[in-house]
Amino acid sequence: MTNGETNGVPDPTEDVLAGVGPRLRALRRARGATLAALADETGLTASTLSRLENGRLRPTLEQLLPLARVHGVPLDDLVAAPATGDPRIHLRPVRRSGLVMVPLTRRAGGIQAYKVVHPPAAKASKPRPRTHEGYEWFYVLNGEVRFVLGEEEFRLGTGEAAEFDTRVPHWIGSAGDRPAELLALFGPQGERAHLSPAEPGAPLAAP
Structure with missing residues (x-):
């Protein structure tokens, strides 16, 4: 043998x-x-x-x-390696601090895509802007989003998008009475920042 x-x-x-x-x-x-x-x-x-x-x-x-x-x-x-020859994507949601993040890409490194679901505004935590290395882009699939960037605040509805330097303090959450669904793209540092557990209100900066 x-x-x-x-x-x-x-x-x-x-x-x-x-x-x-x-x-x-x-x-x-x-x-x-x-x-x-x-x-x-x-x-x-x-x-x-x-x-x-x-x-x-x-x-x-x-x-x-x-x-x-x-x-x-x-x-x-x-x-377990991904099944070869099978085009289906088996999505596994990740839950972090009230958010639901569904990875849409499986490769390690490079730009990562996620569907992010923010809870209704009434259940969302108080805005606590954070920073980390990288650049981020998101598109609102459904609902209304409250977006804090530096000293400014924006409201984005379905079909609107935003891109920004993540070294600027930022916070994203639902602005309505229903969950807000986003498509988000970010690189390895941004992925790590969003998926790593952190104490509420703690600064989130890449080492």
Whole structure:
């Protein structure tokens, strides 16, 4: 019996685990994080992280859970490659601070697309403008949006769009009595800022 085979039959688990390392490396590099920084975030050692990325260490659930949390992706995305030849997109909503974010792209790095659903104004938190590296664009699919940018405030309705430098303090929320649905595009730093958990009111700036 050879490695990766059971009773002479190839073990599909080995193929799945073999793909974990490259995905972990791509996710870390997309965030611009070093092994040392990732070690601080996950509690794993830099040596362990390096061995996982290089395929020299078989990943365990205890190692993958903090990595999935820090990278802001479902555990399934770490251990299973997208189905080839299937054009369907399997959407997995991510919930953060009252928002629902549905990833529309699966590749690591580059511009990321999300459908973002903001709760009705009555249930939204008080505006707390934040900053981070990057540039953002959003289009209002449904509802009405309250958009704070620096010292200015705007109201955008269905079919309107905005683009801005995210280094300027900004806040986006629903302006009506129903949820506001947006299509948002942003790069790795913006993706990290929107998906990383933060204390309410805490400044959100890329390191």
